Amino acid sequence: MYIKRKLEKLVSMALEQFPVxxxxxxxxxxxxxxxKNLLKNYRYVSFDDPKARQMAIExxxxxxxxxxxxxxxxxxxxAPEILSYIKMDVDANRRDYGRYVLTGSQxxxxxxxxxxxxAGRVAIFNLYPLSFEEIDxxxxxxxxxxxxxxxxxxxxxYVNLKLDMSFWFSSYLATYIERxxxxxxxxxxxxxxxxFINILATRAGQILNLSNISKECAISQPTCKSxxxxxxSTYIIYLLRPFHNNRxxxxxxxxxxxxxxxxxxxxxxxIDNTNRLLKASERGAIFENMIIMETIKRLSYQxxxxxxxxxxxxxxxxxxxxxEKTKTIPYEIKFTKTLSKNMARSINLFSKDHDIEKGYxxxxxxxxxxxxxxxxxxxxxxxxxxxx
Numbered sequence: 273m274y275i276k277r278k279l280e281k282l283v284s285m286a287l288e289q290f291p292v293x294x295x296x297x298x299x300x301x302x303x304x305x306x307x308k309n310l311l312k313n314y315r316y317v318s319f320d321d322p323k324a325r326q327m328a329i330e331x332x333x334x335x336x337x338x339x340x341x342x343x344x345x346x347x348x349x350x351a352p353e354i355l356s357y358i359k360m361d362v363d364a365n366r367r368d369y370g371r372y373v374l375t376g377s378q379x380x381x382x383x384x385x386x387x388x389x390x391a392g393r394v395a396i397f398n399l400y401p402l403s404f405e406e407i408d409x410x411x412x413x414x415x416x417x418x419x420x421x422x423x424x425x426x427x428x429x430y431v432n433l434k435l436d437m438s439f440w441f442s443s444y445l446a447t448y449i450e451r452x453x454x455x456x457x458x459x460x461x462x463x464x465x466x467x468f469i470n471i472l473a474t475r476a477g478q479i480l481n482l483s484n485i486s487k488e489c490a491i492s493q494p495t496c497k498s499x500x501x502x503x504x505s506t507y508i509i510y511l512l513r514p515f516h517n518n519r520x521x522x523x524x525x526x527x528x529x530x531x532x533x534x535x536x537x538x539x540x541x542x543i544d545n546t547n548r549l550l551k552a553s554e555r556g557a558i559f560e561n562m563i564i565m566e567t568i569k570r571l572s573y574q575x576x577x578x579x580x581x582x583x584x585x586x587x588x589x590x591x592x593x594x595x596e597k598t599k600t601i602p603y604e605i606k607f608t609k610t611l612s613k614n615m616a617r618s619i620n621l622f623s624k625d626h627d628i629e630k631g632y633x634x635x636x637x638x639x640x641x642x643x644x645x646x647x648x649x650x651x652x653x654x655x656x657x658x659x660x
Contacts (some may be wrong), residue, residue: 513527
């Protein structure tokens with residue numbers, strides 16, 4: 273069973289305008305499956321295949337002759353040497369669009385080669401695990417919603433309904449650490465890296481404190497920064513930057529930490545059923561994590577640039593999510609069915625210093641209620657379709 277992806281439309285558009293298209297995203301997010309279903313007339317080759325990888329590294333011209341366009345090349349990060357030869361082929365056929373479709377699950381390594389070799393010739397997209405819109409469940413059925421973000425959004429769970437969550441995530445992490453982490457950098461103590469990931473899970477939805485994390489994990493701050501970069505570049509975590517009027521400050525202040533997939537987050541926290549989820553002290557943070565990532569997914573599948581931030585002042589005014597596109601929209605996220613005016617206080621204070629039309633409180637409540645003149649409380653699912 274194939275689940276149609278929201279990104280397909282943008283990829284199809286890009287293939288009519290660019291000679292190369294690059295899809296990045298986490299392992300098992302569905303990149304290869306999407307492309308094989310969308311581009312059935314394309315040749316497919318993966319650098320997970322040692323023979324294909326060896327040929328691309330040792331004799332890139334022969335590799336391209338053996339695998340002529342249109343072609344999908346999977347896991348391009350394992351043989352970045354091929355990119356300069358793809359550039360030469362593209363430049364020789366500049367108006368022949370959709371020649372190469374590349375995928376990569378380690379963005380730092382991929383992007384270095386792409387920016388050096390294919391600037392101006394490539395359209396780049398991120399494919400995240402499935403969204404609520406793609407799995408198509410009743411988002412007003414709280415039980416179904418909790419079950420969905422408990423097991424997460426990797427496509428395999430929705431294709432193989434008998435899959436055991438604990439077994440799958442255990443295998444996923446083991447493979448990820450052995451393959452991707454070792455490939456990116458020399459981590460001398462893989463068990464300590466696993467401990468690092470577990471510690472980060474307890475910090476989901478919180479502002480990163482590198483000093484505390486490095487002390488708890490008994491590693492240096494430079495190592496902590498390096499390991500965070502690995503997790504971000506391989507789409508295990510997502511770092512939400514802070515909002516400031518002074519744009520330079522966005523790069524200086526500490527970000528908030530989220531996990532790209534709530535199923536992996538719940539697994540790391542030892543939450544394996546909905547009863548534990550509802551009793552867990554982290555239930556609000558997991559709900560916030562889910563909505564942040566659902567928003568990121570939705571916006572990433574749209575044309576045009578959109579920026580997402582969180583907001584926090586020294587006085588303690590904090591807003592979970594601010595979306596900037598043609599206008600600035602603040603969101604507060606509350607794991608509750610009972611609304612109160614106090615939930616909108618931060619947005620109301622924010623509106624006094626910033627030009628906004630309206631802000632929103634997202635919760636489990638199905639009622640649309642104005643908590644302030646310019647702050648509307650609504651069901652969290654409305655953000656999935658951009659119904660603000």
